[in-house]
Amino acid sequence: MDWLLPPPAPGSTPARALTIAGSDSGGGAGIQADMRTFALTGVHGCVAITAVTVQNSVGVTGVHTIPPETVAAQIESVVTDIGVLAAKTGMLASAEIIEAVVATCARLGIGADDTIPLVVDPVAASMHGDPLLRADALDAVREQLVPRATLVTPNLDEVRLITGIEVIDAASQRAAAHAFLDLGASWALIKGGHLRESPSSTDLLTEGTNEHEYTVERIATGHDHGGGDTLAAAITCALAHGVNMPGAVGYAKRWVTECLRAAYPLGRGHGPVSPLWRLGGA
Numbered sequence: 001m002d003w004l005l006p007p008p009a010p011g012s013t014p015a016r017a018l019t020i021a022g023s024d025s026g027g028g029a030g031i032q033a034d035m036r037t038f039a040l041t042g043v044h045g046c047v048a049i050t051a052v053t054v055q056n057s058v059g060v061t062g063v064h065t066i067p068p069e070t071v072a073a074q075i076e077s078v079v080t081d082i083g084v085l086a087a088k089t090g091m092l093a094s095a096e097i098i099e100a101v102v103a104t105c106a107r108l109g110i111g112a113d114d115t116i117p118l119v120v121d122p123v124a125a126s127m128h129g130d131p132l133l134r135a136d137a138l139d140a141v142r143e144q145l146v147p148r149a150t151l152v153t154p155n156l157d158e159v160r161l162i163t164g165i166e167v168i169d170a171a172s173q174r175a176a177a178h179a180f181l182d183l184g185a186s187w188a189l190i191k192g193g194h195l196r197e198s199p200s201s202t203d204l205l206t207e208g209t210n211e212h213e214y215t216v217e218r219i220a221t222g223h224d225h226g227g228g229d230t231l232a233a234a235i236t237c238a239l240a241h242g243v244n245m246p247g248a249v250g251y252a253k254r255w256v257t258e259c260l261r262a263a264y265p266l267g268r269g270h271g272p273v274s275p276l277w278r279l280g281g282a
């Protein structure tokens with residue numbers, strides 16, 4: 001495991017990262033997935049909660065959004081005191097919350113090259129198909145959130161929703177990446193996990209000039225809840241450690257692949273990908 005990020009020395013202040021996302025009461029996705037990956041990577045995680053979801057392994061039965069000014073205040077509070085080296089967004093729930101997050105990030109130098117990298121996972125729905133973003137928030141995603149992103153990490157359903165592009169092969173995956181760059185993201189990572197009939201899963205990263213492909217043989221598991229969050233959280237950790245973008249994505253792919261291998265059943269539905277493999281159980 002010589003590819004892992006170095007752990008902090010005991011008692012020293014670790015790298016800090018911020019997640020701006022929703023809470024998953026089932027503990028597999030959202031804020032909880034991010035904090036699992038942050039902690040097991042040796043990164044101190046700060047949080048700005050955008051929504052409380054009532055969620056278990058079967059689905060989402062309730063969403064209670066946090067007032068946008070409280071979301072903004074959480075970000076401001078931790079960034080101005082604790083200081084973060086990278087940040088990510090997950091479920092942002094509404095156009096009002098997106099506007100508050102983008103304005104606060106702009107003021108604090110998060111994203112769009114103001115030095116603190118911002119990873120945007122444009123979460124629209126849970127894996128069960130339950131909505132996590134209001135339909136009228138898509139314009140705010142396109143016009144405000146994506147242009148702030150140092151990196152945007154959509155899955156193929158989010159690509160279709162945000163750009164209208166149906167990814168079916170390498171050419172349409174490339175077109176999707178360029179559509180996100182045209183919207184204003186600095187880098188785009190188009191995840192291939194949803195091409196379920198393919199024997200491998202390929203993610204494509206580009207900033208418009210260079211392309212990087214990350215291919216992993218498809219792991220057979222019904223337990224992949226929180227996979228996208230875990231990938232984006234691991235990228236955020238690597239960026240907080242100063243790794244460059246292609247290296248950070250390479251690191252995160254190895255991380256999420258181990259987490260997919262270690263995924264476990266939970267409840268009556270889909271279990272989570274698991275960073276608990278890091279604890280080294282037999």
Ligand SMILES: Nc1ncnc2c1ncn2[C@@H]1O[C@H](COP(=O)(O)OP(=O)(O)O)[C@@H](O)[C@H]1O
Nearest residue numbers: 155191192193194201216217218219227228231
């Ligand atoms: N069965 C699988 N085997 C290997 N890698 C996978 C598998 N499913 C998803 N991945 C990878 O996990 C990450 C999350 O992917 P994806 O499922 O596309 O997004 P999301 O979790 O946001 O829906 C990506 O890096 C993807 O390539």
Ligand SMILES: Cc1ncc(COP(=O)(O)O)c(N)n1
Nearest residue numbers: 022023029030126127225226
């Ligand atoms: C609070 C929250 N954030 C994100 C997801 C997406 O994760 P998944 O696609 O695995 O359901 C989720 N289900 N809940």
